[in-house]
Amino acid sequence: MFRLRRYRYYVFFAAIVVFLLFRVAQNSEQWETVSASFPHTAPAFDPNSPPASKPIVNKHVDTSLFRGISSEDDDLPQRILDRPTTDSAPVKIPDLPKLKTTQQVNDDDDNDEGDFELPPKSDPIVEQAGVLAYDHEGAAKATTAPVINVPDKNVGQGAKDVDKKPTTTTIHWKKVPEHFPVPESEIIPLPTGKPKKIPTIQYAFGKESAENREIREARRQQVKAEMERGWAGYWKYAKGHDELSPVTKKFRDPFCGWAATLVDSLDTLWIMGMEEEFKEALAEVEKIDFTVSKRAEIPVFETTIRYLGGLIAAYDVSGGKSGGYDILLKKAVELAEILMGVFDTPNRMPVLYYNWKPQFASQPKRAGTSASVAELGSLAMEFTRLAQITKENKYYDAVARITDAFYEWEERGTSLPGIFPERIDSSGCNQTAQSELEAAQNAAELEAYDQIDSSNDLGTETTLTDEDKVDFESDVKPKGRHNEPDNTKSPIFKRSGKSTALNLNVVKKKNPKTGKVELVAGQRTLPECVSQGLTSGSWGSEQYSMGGSQDSTYEYFPKQWLLLGGLEPKYKELHLKVIEAVKKWLLFRPMVPDDRDILFSAKVTTNGEPETDARTIYEVTHLTCFIGGMFGLGGKIFEVPTDVEIGKKLTEGCVWAYESTATGIMPEAAHVLPCPDAKNCHWNQTLYEHTLDPSFESRDQQIKEYYDRRAKARAAMRKVKEEMKSEEESSSSAGETEYPRKSIFDEKMARGSHAGRDNANIRKRAPVSATENPADDAAETKLLPDKSKAKSSAAKFEDLEDSDPAPGFKKEFVDIKIENEKLPKGFVTVNSRSYILRPEAIESVWYMYRITGDKKWQDEGWKMFEAIVRHTTTDVGSSAIDNVLSTRTTQLNEMESFWTAETLKYFYLLYSEPNLISLDHWVLNTEAHPFKRPKAPFGV
Known part of the structure; x- marks a missing residue:
């Protein structure tokens, strides 16, 4: 009996194992379902199993529990919407549920590309134009759309066609009926009539000397060489993907996986004369399937300025309709039809992150309550130009309503009249x-x-x-x-x-x-x-600036006026009010070492009463550097010469920021010290040090307290030495010579006397002086084992009485701060030290050169170019760097698409003939994509 009790557990588990083996043998066919997607011998057909066309499904089971089928299962909104309805009666759950996956729902509808008509293929047109065509058939054979492998729903137990191979299905966007359509009679049409006469923007360049031409051409060729190297790296290691990782020679897909760099760079290839690369890229463009994305949502702003803008600009610069590259317009229309779904809201304000999958896209939507100014207002140029080319007013209507909402809000007034807070409630609901x-x-x-x-x-x-x-x-x-x-x-x-x-x-x-x-x-x-109009999306404090999340909306006001031929006056009114607000609230002159007359644009925060509660942050950000070009362009077309001069000073400010760092490259974000008087501003070293030291005001009091404590310490030390001397004399007379007693000084230090604590505290609050050794303080707090060390301690305190670390105390703090943070002179803080290949500074330099004709801008731009190339170049492209304040930079392995789309394009145009993309014939969007200015109604 005792032995049976000992082995009762083994007997119990053995019984379970036997039972499980019996069940496995009885239901072995069901196990085949698990490996149905792998090659194996098909199981025998079970006549008692349910028909293959009607698999047993437990509709109450959450399919999100069954992960690993495809990447789409991670999309929570789609899983929710794809869940079958629960109207039917519950069914018995099989031992191994055979669930229909999300991708198998409405399989026949997934490949529907929408009900809009697309332009025909371009082969006949290309042949008529005598232009070398690319291979349409070859391009159509491949696709960059992600393929999702899903086990065939009929494979496994009960399958009728046991030899059928697993199918592959992909969820596609498809056009769905609008919930809030605009009646045909209410669509806002493009302005009609002959474009107004607009003042000349570009300087009247004269004949160029042979020497200047040689210098300019040499620089232009070096810029093109950088483009060729970067493009070759992208083509070899990242073709079909969004971005090249130039250090590891791999790729990234931070956007939708629609080859962002390729599409973004099309017009750059054409402008630089890289026509063979342009034609090769067109074959890749034709492969892009905009109905499928690697992201669950489409970032509308980035997609519009990079993809839609890139396709339209490439169509324009390559000759438009007569150029023969109709694939560009076709793909632009495909993408625009998808993006039009974002405007299907009650107030027609766009949803800025669009979940494109049909099950979600078909649901009613409302615009967000915390949109950024830039994302909401920077769609106008792209949809307007597409409307002009296609003569489809619906594209213009979509963005004209946004402009009307901004205009109405400006009429009502914001906290800083003329400009808008960074976050906007565009939902239309109170x-x-x-x-x-x-x-x-x-x-x-x-x-x-x-x-x-x-x-x-x-x-x-x-x-x-x-x-x-x-x-x-x-x-x-x-x-x-x-x-x-x-x-x-x-x-x-x-x-x-x-x-x-x-x-x-x-x-x-x-x-x-x-x-x-x-x-x-x-x-x-x-x-x-x-219902309500646009309003602030922030509770309490509001931020106003020309920097990130706000910039391009203001940039688009004068550019949209140009694109519409001056026929829509709202854009001029909006721009002029913005300029006045920026002058009043944001512009400031920084205090810099050489007293240069430069300007920057600040950030202002307010709770709604700016006259009394406005707080100004004197920032210097790379993104804000576009503003010089905006002032210059607006000053020319609206005939305000003072704005052109302001544009020069703003551009000079960013040039100074480049020149000031160790690398010769401007940091992403920093702060500087404003001049008390913009008209009379001189470098003040004391004021600068005052600003660098956050405790400057209290330093004098701290030094006085320091001296007081030193005086008390010296008095206490004199008393200690007198007691020590008395004790030594007493010990000597009593014959105590072998084991000396600890001095009173040592005992007090061991207990933590005031002298010891005061010394420690002043050391913690202040930086260590270059003439003092912190190890001495530690030595002074140790117990002294003999007289010799007591004498040594006394000697040290005598030295301490003679030392005087206080003079130069303030300057020492500042010097250490500058050395540790590697601050360029004139900068107060640098809170973002990276450079990610941004174009905004060279953008304004290019505008200033084309507007003023001053060749100094070409020289300034060349210093910027050489510095950037020196620190960002990799074997196959260019990389963002982590710290522009040190020449020992680390490359971040990222090459954003705007490097080839914008930065290199602006550098190239700076050293090209002035008639290449003339500002009198073209207007560039915020991604540097040139759109043709109109000469007739609809801009064609």
Whole structure:
């Protein structure tokens, strides 16, 4: 009996193993389902199994638990929307559930490319134009769209066609009916009529000397060589992907995986005469499938300025309709039709992060409550130019409504009249009033859920599950973007309560089987809305600047006026009011060592009363450097000469920021010291040191306290030495010579006398002097084992009495700060030391050269170019760097598409003939894509 008890556990587990083996043998065919996607001998057909066309599915099982099928399973909104309805009666769950995946739903509809008509292929046109065509058939054979492998739904137990290979399905965007369409009669048309006469922008360049031409041409060729090297690296290691990783020779897809660098660089290739590379790139353009993305959401702003702008500009610079490259217009229209879905909101303000999958895109949407100014207002040029080319007013209508909303808001007034706060509520709903409505609606729904709970208690079946409470925002933000701030919204999914996107519509419905009335989840609807126009998206403090998240909207006002031939006056009014506000609130002159007369644009925060509570941050950011070109361009076309002069000073400011660093490259973001008087500003070293030392005001008091403590310490030390001397004399007379007693000084130091504590405290608050050794302080606090060390301690205190570290105390703090932080003279802080190949500074330099004709801008630009190349060059391209304040930089392995789309293009144009992309014939979007200025209605 005792032995049986000892082995009872083994007997028990052995019985379980035997039982499991029996079950495995009995159900072995079901195990084949697990490996159905691998080559194997097909199982025998089971006549008792359900038909293959109607697999057993438990509709109450959350398919998100079954991960590993495809990358699409990570998309929470799509999983929610793809969940089958729960109207049917529950079914028995098989041992191994054979669930239909998200990608298998509506399989026949996934390949629908939409119901819009696209332009025909370009072969006949190309042949007529006598232009070398690219291989359409070869391009069509490949695709860059991600392929998702999904096991065939008919493979496994009960499959009729056991030899059928696994299929591959991909979720595609498809055009869906609009919830808030604009009636045809209300579509805002492009302005009609002959474009107005606009003042000449470019300087009247004269004949160039042979020497100047030689220098200019040599520089131009070096810029082109950088483009050729970077393009070759991209083509070899990242073709078809968004960006090259130039250090590791790999690629990245931070956008939608639609070959951002390739599309963004098309017009650069043409402008630089790289026609063979341009034609090769066209074959890759034709492969791009805009109906599929590697991202769950499309970043609308970046997609519009890089992709849509890039395609339109490449079409324009390559000759437009007569050029024969109609693939560019075709792909632009394809992309624009997808992006048009973002405007399907009640107030027609766009959703800026667009979840494109049909199950989500088909739901009603509302614009976000915390959009950035730049993202909302920087779509105008691209859609306007597309409308001009295609003669489709719907594209212009989409962005004209945004402009009208900004114009109406400016008329109502903002805290800083003329400019807009960084964050905007574009939802069109008064949040305070809406909250009251939602509270009432929530209460009603809670009551409905209580009824559902009651019916469940009675055993009545209901179709409403906890998952049906899931709601999600329409303005989902991406993980990250090179020029975006930290306070942007992150993805939010609420499991109870209401969001500003969709509400669950709980309705009563009669169950045809039971005859009972049940509460079920109806179609998702938008919540109640108390209408309003654009307003601030921030609670309390608002930020105003010309920097990141705000910049390009202001840039587009004068450029859009040019693109429309001066026929829409709103853009001129908006621009002039912006300029006045910037002059009043943001412009400042920094105090710099050589007293240069330069300007920067600051950031202002206010709680709504700027005259009394405005707080100015005197920042210097690379993104803001576009403003010199904006002032210069606006000053020319609206005939305001003083604005051109301001543009020069703003551009000079960014040139100075480049010249000031160890690398010769401007940092991403820094702060400087403003001049008290912009008209009378001279370098003040004392004021500069005062600013660098955050405790400057209290330094004098600290030094006085330091001297007081030193005096007390000396007095205490004299007393200690007298006691020591008395003790030694007493010990000597008593014959105590072998083991000396500890001195009173040592005992006091061991207990922590005031002298010891005061010394330690002053050392912690202040930097260590170059003439003092901190090791001495540690030695003084140790117990002294004999008289010799007591004498040594006394000697040290005698030295301490004679030392005087206080003089130069303030300067020492500043010097150490400058040395540790490697601050260029004139900079107060540098809070972002990187350079990510940005174009904004050279952009304004180019504008100044074309507007003024002054060749000094070419010289300034060349110093910038040489510095950038020196520190960013890799074997196959150029890389962002981590620290422009040190010549020992680290390359960050990132080459943004704007390096080839903007930065190198501006450098190239700076050293090209002035008639190449003349400002009198072209207008460039914020990604440096040139659009043709109109000479006739619709700009064609």
